[in-house]
Amino acid sequence: MKQMIMIAGGAVMLVGASVGISMMLMPKPAPLDPQAAAAMAAEAAPPPETHYFTFQPEFIVNFDSDSRARYLMLDVAVSSLNEEMPDLLKKHTPEIRNDLLILFGESATEDLYTPEGKNALREQVAAKVSEIVAKHLPNGEIEDVFFTRFVME
Numbered sequence: 001m002k003q004m005i006m007i008a009g010g011a012v013m014l015v016g017a018s019v020g021i022s023m024m025l026m027p028k029p030a031p032l033d034p035q036a037a038a039a040m041a042a043e044a045a046p047p048p049e050t051h052y053f054t055f056q057p058e059f060i061v062n063f064d065s066d067s068r069a070r071y072l073m074l075d076v077a078v079s080s081l082n083e084e085m086p087d088l089l090k091k092h093t094p095e096i097r098n099d100l101l102i103l104f105g106e107s108a109t110e111d112l113y114t115p116e117g118k119n120a121l122r123e124q125v126a127a128k129v130s131e132i133v134a135k136h137l138p139n140g141e142i143e144d145v146f147f148t149r150f151v152m153e
Contacts, residue, residue, distance in 0.1 A: 052077055070153055073150075076147060
């Protein structure tokens with residue numbers, strides 16, 4: 001038994017010695033240049049936090065009696081990486097709601113039945129909100145606009 005323990009201990013010492021010698025003989029990595037180090041740090045940084053704002057109450061627009069749909073009801077949410085954006089949107093909600101209600105009322109109901117038409121309207125809403133935001137916060141940008149409810153009847 002004593003002999004087996006001595007053999008096992010010798011084997012462990014040989015493995016340890018070989019690992020130590022291998023590490024000493026390996027070439028050392030070249031130091032990173034500052035630009036590469038900065039790039040690696042930027043990649044490792046967590047993504048910026050997204051801030052959302054949902055306009056309340058929902059938008060309700062009546063259409064002409066000639067159209068297939070009588071009204072449109074939708075909820076609109078805006079996302080931004082700027083933490084000031086929800087407060088700015090809340091402060092200027094009357095101006096934004098006015099312009100969006102006019103935009104929704106001018107929309108052709110036939111187009112809104114298709115996914116392409118809904119996406120086109122979403123892009124128009126993003127452009128309109130961005131225009132108003134630029135007026136009040138020159139460096140403020142919205143990331144995206146979402147329709148969280150879209151009902152036509």
